[in-house]
Amino acid sequence: MVSSDGLKTWFDYQLLFMGLAIVFVCVIAVSSRLVAYLGTLPLADPTFALAVTGGGILVIFLLVVLAGLLNRERQ
Secondary structure, eight states, X not given: OOOHHHHHHHHHHHHHHHHHHHHHHHHHHHHHHHHHHHHTSOTTOHHXXXXXXXXXXXXXXXXXXXXXXXXXXXX
């Protein structure tokens, strides 16, 4: 005879694996659409390359500033 606690644990794991499978399928679908969209962008255009580089540098700068602010509050 199967105990109710064991059955409950089994259902919990089944739900966890089902959720992970759904998330995995959604990530694959979204990444496929993203790659298809990126294929239409003019990646060889120097203006686009400069914009992407500038955005990356801006994000890195903001992360350094945020890390400095968070470190200052701890002291």
